Amino acid sequence: xxxxxxxxxxxxxxxxxxxxxxxxxxxxxxxxxxxxxxxxxxxxxxxxxxxxxxxxxxxxxxxxxxxxxxxxxxxxxxxxxxxxxxxxxxxxxxxxxxxxxxxxxxxxxxxxxxxxxxxxxxxxxxxxxxxxxxxxxxxxxxxxxxxxxxxxxxxxxxxxxxxxxxxxxxxxxxxxxxxxxxxxxxxxxxxxxxxxxxxxxxxxxxxxxxxxxxxxxxxxxxxxxxxxxxxxxxxxxxxxxxxxxxxxxxxxxxxxxxxxxxxxxxxxxxxxxxxxxxxxxxxxxxxxxxxxxxxxxxxxxxxxxxxxxxxxxxxxxxxxxxxxxxxxxxxxxxxxxxxxxxxxxxxxxxxxxxxxxxxxxxxxxxxxxxxxxxxxxxxxxxxxxxxxxxxxxxxxxxxxxxxxxxxxxxxxxxxxxxxxxxxxxxxxxxxxxxxxx
Amino acid sequence: xxxxxxxxxxxxxxxxxxxxxxxxxxxxxxxxxxxxxxxxxxxxxxxxxxxxxxxxxxxxxxxxxxxxxxxxxxxxxxxxxxxxxxxxxxxxxxxxxxxxxxxxxxxxxxxxxxxxxxxxxxxxxxxxxxxxxxxxxxxxxxxxxxxxxxxxxxxxxxxxxxxxxxxxxxxxxxxxxxxxxxxxxxxxxxxxxxxxxxxxxxxxxxxxxxxxxxxxxxxxxxxxxxxxxxxxxxxxxxxxxxxxxxxxxxxxxxxxxxxxxxxxxxxxxxxxxxxxxxxxxxxxxxxxxxxxxxxxxxxxxxxxxxxxxxxxxxxxxxxxxxxxxxxxxxxxxxxxxxxxxxxxxxxxxxxxxxxxxxxxxxxxxxxxxxxxxxxxxxxxxxxxxxxxxxxxxxxxxxxxxxxxxxxxxxxxxxxxxxxxxxxxxxxxxxxxxxxxxxxxxxxxxxxxxxxxxxxxxxxx
Numbered sequence: 001x002x003x004x005x006x007x008x009x010x011x012x013x014x015x016x017x018x019x020x021x022x023x024x025x026x027x028x029x030x031x032x033x034x035x036x037x038x039x040x041x042x043x044x045x046x047x048x049x050x051x052x053x054x055x056x057x058x059x060x061x062x063x064x065x066x067x068x069x070x071x072x073x074x075x076x077x078x079x080x081x082x083x084x085x086x087x088x089x090x091x092x093x094x095x096x097x098x099x100x101x102x103x104x105x106x107x108x109x110x111x112x113x114x115x116x117x118x119x120x121x122x123x124x125x126x127x128x129x130x131x132x133x134x135x136x137x138x139x140x141x142x143x144x145x146x147x148x149x150x151x152x153x154x155x156x157x158x159x160x161x162x163x164x165x166x167x168x169x170x171x172x173x174x175x176x177x178x179x180x181x182x183x184x185x186x187x188x189x190x191x192x193x194x195x196x197x198x199x200x201x202x203x204x205x206x207x208x209x210x211x212x213x214x215x216x217x218x219x220x221x222x223x224x225x226x227x228x229x230x231x232x233x234x235x236x237x238x239x240x241x242x243x244x245x246x247x248x249x250x251x252x253x254x255x256x257x258x259x260x261x262x263x264x265x266x267x268x269x270x271x272x273x274x275x276x277x278x279x280x281x282x283x284x285x286x287x288x289x290x291x292x293x294x295x296x297x298x299x300x301x302x303x304x305x306x307x308x309x310x311x312x313x314x315x316x317x318x319x320x321x322x323x324x325x326x327x328x329x330x331x332x333x334x335x336x337x338x339x340x341x342x343x344x345x346x347x348x349x350x351x352x353x354x355x356x357x358x359x360x361x362x363x364x365x366x367x368x369x370x371x372x373x374x375x376x377x378x379x380x381x382x383x384x385x386x387x388x389x390x391x392x393x394x395x396x397x398x399x400x401x402x403x404x405x406x407x408x409x410x411x412x413x414x415x416x417x418x419x420x421x422x423x424x425x426x427x428x429x430x431x432x433x434x435x436x437x
Numbered sequence: 438x439x440x441x442x443x444x445x446x447x448x449x450x451x452x453x454x455x456x457x458x459x460x461x462x463x464x465x466x467x468x469x470x471x472x473x474x475x476x477x478x479x480x481x482x483x484x485x486x487x488x489x490x491x492x493x494x495x496x497x498x499x500x501x502x503x504x505x506x507x508x509x510x511x512x513x514x515x516x517x518x519x520x521x522x523x524x525x526x527x528x529x530x531x532x533x534x535x536x537x538x539x540x541x542x543x544x545x546x547x548x549x550x551x552x553x554x555x556x557x558x559x560x561x562x563x564x565x566x567x568x569x570x571x572x573x574x575x576x577x578x579x580x581x582x583x584x585x586x587x588x589x590x591x592x593x594x595x596x597x598x599x600x601x602x603x604x605x606x607x608x609x610x611x612x613x614x615x616x617x618x619x620x621x622x623x624x625x626x627x628x629x630x631x632x633x634x635x636x637x638x639x640x641x642x643x644x645x646x647x648x649x650x651x652x653x654x655x656x657x658x659x660x661x662x663x664x665x666x667x668x669x670x671x672x673x674x675x676x677x678x679x680x681x682x683x684x685x686x687x688x689x690x691x692x693x694x695x696x697x698x699x700x701x702x703x704x705x706x707x708x709x710x711x712x713x714x715x716x717x718x719x720x721x722x723x724x725x726x727x728x729x730x731x732x733x734x735x736x737x738x739x740x741x742x743x744x745x746x747x748x749x750x751x752x753x754x755x756x757x758x759x760x761x762x763x764x765x766x767x768x769x770x771x772x773x774x775x776x777x778x779x780x781x782x783x784x785x786x787x788x789x790x791x792x793x794x795x796x797x798x799x800x801x802x803x804x805x806x807x808x809x810x811x812x813x814x815x816x817x818x819x820x821x822x823x824x825x826x827x828x829x830x831x832x833x834x835x836x837x838x839x840x841x842x843x844x845x846x847x848x849x850x851x852x853x854x855x856x857x858x859x860x861x862x863x864x865x866x867x868x869x870x871x872x873x874x875x876x877x878x879x880x881x882x883x884x885x886x887x888x889x890x891x892x893x894x895x896x897x
Binding site: 059244 | 610693722815820867
């Protein structure tokens with residue numbers, strides 16, 4: 001009965017406009033919701049970016065300062081140079097570590113017993129002895145005097161001063177024991193502890209001691225790798241782009257090349273690493289861990305980027321330039337070499353810089369070819385074993401010591417600074433040289 | 438004489454040849470330059486190319502194969518009892534010999550046979566270097582002399598030079614094909630060797646992965662299990678999580694930026710989002726492992742969830758952030774390609790902007806967006822550093838995002854890092870995984886590009 005009533009009841013006369021207006025609040029709300037989602041998405045994306053940078057900077061900026069201890073080391077001639085000849089070899093072999101320990105014992109006579117003394121020696125970095133040795137070797141006249149020198153403190157002391165280590169809690173869970181804390185407090189009270197600019201971080205290679213670890217070794221490795229990459233990929237990429245854009249006939253063969261280039265741009269970087277391992281190292285017998293191999297692999301990786309950018313640059317040179325050159329009797333290659341290529345060069349260079357920036361940040365293929373070894377020396381050439389900046393970041397991120405966290409972040413800051421600088425140069429070049437024909 | 442020095446010498450010879458060729462062209466013209474077919478510099482270039490190019494190519498080939506050839510000769514001359522120790526021991530012997538030659542540390546005290554072999558190696562190397570020097574310089578001089586004496590006024594020097602240059606350009610563009618061939622061959626050969634030890638079906642469908650092959654045959658777990666399903670599942674899980682983050686955020690920000698945002702927001706937000714794509718992946722890995730994973734673990738514990746410190750969630754989340762700009766910039770392009778007339782039509786029918794986007798723009802752009810998402814998936818599948826640093830090594834077969842899983846790329850890295858002998862199934866397994874990775878990403882890219890291209894044709 002009710003069903004029949006509904007069916008037969010006359011509908012209220014409503015005009016279309018009313019029906020539409022009735023739906024409008026809902027639709028407007030949907031519109032607002034949709035916009036909100038969009039804003040939210042952009043906000044989230046930007047928030048991630050800010051979060052990433054903020055967390056890295058806040059973790060890393062402290063690494064640029066390093067806690068140092070001032071020691072007054074009596075450089076006794078009897079201990080360093082018993083012969084009195086100031087022979088550099090003898091001076092190099094002298095027991096500087098013993099001097100440091102002796103000085104520490106003198107400063108804290110309350111440290112008795114073997115374990116206490118070891119705890120005391122642990123406050124100063126192993127690098128202190130080398131620092132003093134270098135000072136003495138540079139100026140042998142110091143011998144016989146007392147050298148007042150700032151040496152790096154151990155990473156635990158450094159972490160404590162930066163507030164990253166707990167003072168409270170049961171002693172056996174702490175990295176620094178009660179007696180060590182007492183000595184540190186006394187040093188601080190004497191003005192013998194100070195945070196100084198961390199020069200070592202910029203000038204040294206990798207080290208097992210966080211307070212001595214620096215990025216220079218990895219940076220030099222990166223420089224050699226990128227140099228090889230640049231020297232190979234720029235001429236190769238430009239030549240390939242010139243051929244494909246200007247001289248290649250349109251046939252199946254050139255289509256194949258183009259498809260190949262596009263696909264290579266999307267092959268995962270680790271596969272290039274496998275190629276490098278199988279071909280360059282196992283087949284051609286190039287040395288493992290060498291920047292040369294890294295450069296070769298990165299060349300193959302960045303080639304697609306450079307070729308695509310160079311082709312776009314060539315395409316943007318108007319045909320009238322070519323035709324004018326041909327019209328006054330230049331051969332097609334002469335028109336290319338002397339007229340089109342110089343005009344396309346800024347665009348090609350921009351593409352190359354962007355490709356280099358990608359190569360600088362690339363890690364995975366370098367792991368494959370053995371550039372992850374622990375290398376403390378600064379590499380002296382493209383054939384020496386080396387790591388690269390991003391690989392160094394990976395290695396440090398894997399290290400358990402708390403002090404490596406800030407160093408990793410600081411290394412990331414340096415890497416990002418380089419990347420930003422490179423991209424900035426690319427953008428500025430594009431602005432400066434971009435021509436509207 | 439070392440190779441770099443020889444290259445320098447060849448370069449000097451080449452520039453000398455250029456000068457001589459140019460002078461010769463002036464000489465044969467006898468003062469009437471217009472009788473020359475080409476500019477004098479082309480005659481110089483012609484001579485220079487024939488002087489330098491063959492010699493440099495020869496040098497390259499020589500240096501590439503010298504080492505392998507000498508090793509072969511030395512190994513063949515080893516006494517039988519040293520030589521017949523099996524392939525893996527032989528590589529050790531060869532390494533010892535090479536290290537002796539270089540004067541670095543050897544693994545054991547060398548016996549007389551090895552020392553003799555090292556001497557032989559050194560002798561052969563000296564002979565080879567000397568021969569290389571003589572042959573390369575001879576080729577350079579002969580090449581220059583032959584072309585120099587043949588210079589005539591009517592000789593088409595420019596055409597000859599341009600033909601050679603064109604071939605050089607072709608050779609350069611061939612590098613792309615060579616790279617692909619190199620990838621396929623290197624991965625394929627090692628994979629075939631792997632599949633001789635481990636059946637393909639076990640690799641593709643086995644559910645247990647523990648590649649630790651033992652050193653002795655009687656050790657526990659000496660067999661090693663190479664069932665890659667847990668790796669595929671782990672890769673899939675992390676990729677899905679990454680896509681759940683990247684697709685909504687990337688797509689919505691692309692829509693907002695291209696349809697709603699004013700010029701100022703667009704000019705700021707678009708490059709800012711693209712910065713996310715330029716950050717090296719190792720930085721994301723660090724962020725995931727040291728910030729996101731502990732954050733998730735601690736907060737999960739507070740609300741009663743047990744989240745592993747190397748959870749799939751942390752790696753997937755951060756990978757999603759990395760992929761946002763890929764999705765957004767690709768779908769931005771696609772949506773800008775939708776003609777304005779479609780939007781105008783929808784507005785004319787009284788649709789709101791959101792309705793136009795959802796009901797008209799989005800369906801029209803869908804194939805392109807699918808293509809973009811597929812490209813992003815291929816990027817996520819091949820991504821290495823984030824998962825190496827933030828995902829685990831344990832091959833768990835699970836769909837629980839709070840647990841640790843491992844991926845194909847993580848296993849490739851862990852199998853190949855450090856010194857490995859090249860014949861064990863353990864190392865070869867990395868290449869088999871690489872083959873799968875290459876094929877999957879290739880297929881994803883081909884399909885994505887096909888979809889995108891197919892769609893673009895509709896409005897052109």
